[in-house]
Each structure stands twice: as structure tokens, then as C-alpha cells.
Amino acid sequence: MLFEEPEFQALLLLHGRDRRKIGAEAELRDLPKVLEVVKNKIEIEKETIASAQIELRELETKASSLGNQIASIETKISQQKTKQLEVKRQEEYQALENEIKGLQDQMSANEDDQLETLMKVDDARATLVIAEGKHTDRVHSLEKQLEELNERDTLLRQEIGELEQEIKASGEEMDPTFLREYERVKKVVRRPPYVVPVEDQKCSGCNLRVSNDIVSSILVEEKLTVCDQCGRVVYIQR
Numbered sequence: 641m642l643f644e645e646p647e648f649q650a651l652l653l654l655h656g657r658d659r660r661k662i663g664a665e666a667e668l669r670d671l672p673k674v675l676e677v678v679k680n681k682i683e684i685e686k687e688t689i690a691s692a693q694i695e696l697r698e699l700e701t702k703a704s705s706l707g708n709q710i711a712s713i714e715t716k717i718s719q720q721k722t723k724q725l726e727v728k729r730q731e732e733y734q735a736l737e738n739e740i741k742g743l744q745d746q747m748s749a750n751e752d753d754q755l756e757t758l759m760k761v762d763d764a765r766a767t768l769v770i771a772e773g774k775h776t777d778r779v780h781s782l783e784k785q786l787e788e789l790n791e792r793d794t795l796l797r798q799e800i801g802e803l804e805q806e807i808k809a810s811g812e813e814m815d816p817t818f819l820r821e822y823e824r825v826k827k828v829v830r831r832p833p834y835v836v837p838v839e840d841q842k843c844s845g846c847n848l849r850v851s852n853d854i855v856s857s858i859l860v861e862e863k864l865t866v867c868d869q870c871g872r873v874v875y876i877q878r
């Protein structure tokens with residue numbers, strides 16, 4: 641049986657190493673994209689906290705400015721009331737009365753606004769506390785992911801280096817005819833797997849039925865055979 645021959649087993653070993661190397665290289669190639677996605681997520685989390693902080697600060701500033709306005713209106717009202725005591729003419733008294741009334745209306749509007757703003761400050765502060773807790777946890781787990789991805793990068797490079805050595809060793813130990821045929825198949829097929837078993841007379845690479853000639857080439861002639869549909873090396877495991 642060709643399948644049991646050391647030459648064929650060597651081919652399967654090389655194929656296994658090749659596939660692992662191709663897989664590791666693909667993962668390494670995609671790693672920067674994955675890293676970028678995680679980094680962006682961290683940025684978004686940080687921006688969310690920052691914008692909650694800005695909102696709170698703006699509301700606090702507004703509340704304090706309203707407080708100042710109210711205090712200054714109060715001062716003005718008491719000043720005008722003092723003036724009122726000093727004026728002699730009725731018109732002047734009335735004019736001050738109107739002015740005081742306007743100031744009082746303004747103050748009452750400011751007080752309403754201040755109350756509403758202070759309630760918003762409380763809400764914003766509570767939101768920020770929750771957001772900070774939640775986002776800090778999320779940022780922490782994202783940073784951990786980032787760390788793991790960097791470790792994965794190192795590991796993959798190491799693995800690829802080792803596989804290159806092993807592939808080189810495999811090639812040197814292999815039957816040159818098999819190696820040439822395998823290299824040719826790799827160019828034709830382009831994507832792994834390059835060596836596949838035939839099961840129920842179907843090539844497990846392309847899932848198509850192989851001809852009886854192919855089966856006989858494998859089992860009777862015991863030759864290195866390729867699928868007549870997809871060009872992969874096919875074998876029967878028996």
C-alpha cells in the first residue's frame with residue numbers, strides 16, 4: 641500500500657507542516673487588523689468617559705454661573721429698594737418699583753433654571769460614576785486582549801520559524817520525485833489542503849467523485865495520484 645510507504649508518510653508529514661505554516665502566516669497577517677480593532681474600542685471607551693466628564697463640568701459651570709447671577713440680582717434689588725426709600729417723586733418711585741419687579745421676575749426665572757440644572761448635575765454625576773465603573777472594566781479587558789494578541793504575535797513568529805526548519809528538513813529527507821510532484825500540485829491548487837484522502841470514491845478536497853482509473857491508480861498501480869477534478873494528491877487510507 642502506497643499509503644503505508646515511508647515516502648508517502650514523509651509527504652503527509654511535509655503537507656501537515658506546510659498547512660500549519662500557512663495557517664500561522666495567515667493569522668499573523670490578520671493580527672494587525674485585529675489589534676487595530678481592539679485599540680479603536682479602547683479609544684471609544686475613553687472618549688465616552690471623557691464626554692461624560694465634559695457634560696458634568698459644563699452643567700456645574702452653568703449652575704455656578706446661575707448662582708452668581710442670582711446673587712448679583714439680589715444685590716441690585718436691595719440697592720433699588722434702598723433708593724426707593726430716598727426718592728420723593730411718585731414717578732421715580734414707580735420707575736424703581738417696575739425695575740424691581742423686572743429684577744424679581746428675572747431672579748425667579750434664574751432660580752427655576754438653577755434648580756433644573758442642579759438636578760441635571762446630580763444625574764450627570766451618577767451617570768459618570770456608572771460609566772466610569774463599566775468602562776474601566778471594559779478598558780481593562782480590552783487591554784488584556786491587546787496584551788494577549790501581542791503574545792500571540794511573538795508565538796506565531798516563533799512557530800513559523802520552527803516550521804520553516806522542519807519543512808526544510810522534510811524536503812531534504814523526501815523522495816525527490818514526490819517532492820517535485822508535491823511542489824507542482826501546490827502551484828496548481830494554490831490553497832491547502834494539497835494532499836487529501838478519497839472517501840466513498842469522493843475526493844475530500846473538491847468533494848467530487850473520482851474516476852475508477854484514479855482509484856485503480858492508487859490501489860492497484862500504487863502510484864502517486866492526483867484528483868482528475870481538482871488536481872490535489874489523493875490517497876486511500878487502508
Ligand SMILES: [Zn+2]
Nearest residue numbers: 843846867870
Ligand atoms: Zn479533487
